[in-house]
Amino acid sequence: MSGLAKRYGDFVALHETHLDIKAGEFVTLLGPSGSGKTTILMSIAGFVAPSSGQILLDGVDVTGLPPERRNFGVVFQGYALFPHLTVYDNVAFPLRARGIRGAAARPKIEAALEMAQLGAFAGRLPRQLSGGQQQRVALARSLVFEPELLLLDEPLSALDRALRKDFQSEFKAIHRQVGTTFIYVTHDQEEALTMSDRIVILDRGRILQCAPPAELYERPATEFVAGFLGKSNFLRGRIGRRADGLAEIAGPALTSWAAVGRQQDLGEGAQAVAALRPEKIRLHRTEPSADACSARGRVSELTYLGATCEVTLTLADGSQLAALMPAGAIALAEGDEIVASWAPDAAILVEPRAEPGR
Ligand SMILES: Nc1ncnc2c1ncn2[C@@H]1O[C@H](COP(=O)(O)OP(=O)(O)O)[C@@H](O)[C@H]1O
Ligand SMILES: [Mg+2]
The missing domain is CATH 2.40.50.100 (RNA polymerase II/Efflux pump adaptor protein, barrel-sandwich hybrid domain)
Incomplete structure (x- = not known):
């Protein structure tokens, strides 16, 4: 991200922001509500058009590309499952959209279901699942096409504390397993500390500090x-x-x-x-x-x-x-x-x- 900024009229949602993320990193954007986390994530995903600046993927400018051409996995709040499709067909959807069906799709879908511990639920409809299980389906669906980058916006905010803790270790394990770059948004400091390689702290549309969790905790730059x-x-x-x-x-x-x-x-x-x-x-x-x-x-x-x-x-x-x-x-x-x-x-x-x- 180079000089990325977003204004809504006179209001600056995101000041000029520079951020380099390495391939395979688990980076968390952490900040209070309204600090600009979703704005950054949506700009990377292609759902928000930045007012200025660029998003570069391996040095290639993707700022003008529509979301579907970026080929990023997304798990957003309210990025709902298809209610009339089974778990299997929900996970199959991104592959179908890319023209991958049948025997070519099956092993990928099964691997994604396995990874998200959903093997036993493949035939169910979303409404027959708990909130945590639905979140697993969203995760499997976002990873099934092996994206280079996975964007997650507060995926655990609707779950209770015990379930959130389980998911934290699971996200970490899945990240290690698939090697995809994860950009994770949360306002929960414990989530950020336990999962991230690096944490980016945001306040009022600015990055205040960006460092590994221990360094951020031991050497905070600002009050x-x-x-x-x-x-x-x-x-x-x-x-x-x-x-x-x-x-x-x-x-x-x-x-x-x-x-x-x-x-x-x-x-x-x-x-x-x-x-x-x-x-x-x-x-x-x-x-x-x-x-x-x-x-x-x-x-x-x-x-x-x-x-x-x-x-x-x-x-x-x-x-x-x-x-x-x-x-x-x-x-x-x-x-x-x-x-x-x-x-x-x-x-x-x-x-x-x-x-x-x-
Ligand atoms: N479409 C919009 N129009 C006007 N203001 C917006 C819009 N989207 C976001 N904002 C404002 O931009 C700021 C940053 O929002 P956001 O990135 O969603 O924050 P966060 O995800 O950190 O809670 C907030 O003050 C929000 O109200
Ligand atoms: Mg947000």
Whole structure:
């Protein structure tokens, strides 16, 4: 995708976007509702005509081609099955449309049904299937003609949580098996983290960051990314001393070291924000070691989450710090005075959240 943009009148649904996807990759577009995910996917599929920019497939410009000439598999929300056709005939449909019938089609259809674990349901009609099974038919139908690229737009949003988890591992397994490039759209961060080779984070029609899941989580570039992908504390203040890859950030309640990204060039005294994950924080009754960053506070809330416990500390200036402890790691009660500490490189300087507007 090169310079791809989409405007509806004065409204910019997608700002100029560049994105390179490698053959065989599993890439997820992740962002809140309205961030432009479907616009990108529909442009790639050919159902939305971009206002500017190009879509290149192996270097060939396909921007002007109608959807059927692109030969991409699509699993969209509401991209319904044919109600009057059996599962077998639904899956056979894309092959018939390409003139592949009978004995030439049969092994391909059977392989697709097998892959989607639908072998036993070939003779049923869509209304005789559960939601999850219907989604499997849509998947088998989109892969039966062995497309180079499979586009999936929130295919699991209508399913319940347990079923979604099953599908996540299944999508991953199928992706590995067929080797097709997958572009997957979701607003669910857990789905994105568990399945993707790379995640593209979108907000208000712009790509904010594009990286493998662990890198995105560990090194978020912006305040929005840190807050959208997992939970984060934000330390705000002014830049002070600098040391090897670190900068001191001094706020009203605490002073901390924070890791500085390669791109960041912050002078002393500049206003800055650092993201600090709750699980990077340790809680102590006694003073922490001298080389750690720390803050003193009062336990204002304890939330039991099963394996872990979320502790909210209120600091001297009234600001809050969330810490995530293994449950039972330290006996705490609301109102306890306690010290929180973290490693000097645990907090990461991030770009502050942009002002509202597109
Ligand atoms: N046909 C359209 N006309 C006007 N605005 C649209 C149209 N389609 C989408 N939009 C707007 O473009 C923005 C991005 O939409 P979309 O790509 O569907 O977001 P997402 O899939 O991330 O929820 C939204 O604000 C949406 O309202
Ligand atoms: Mg959408």
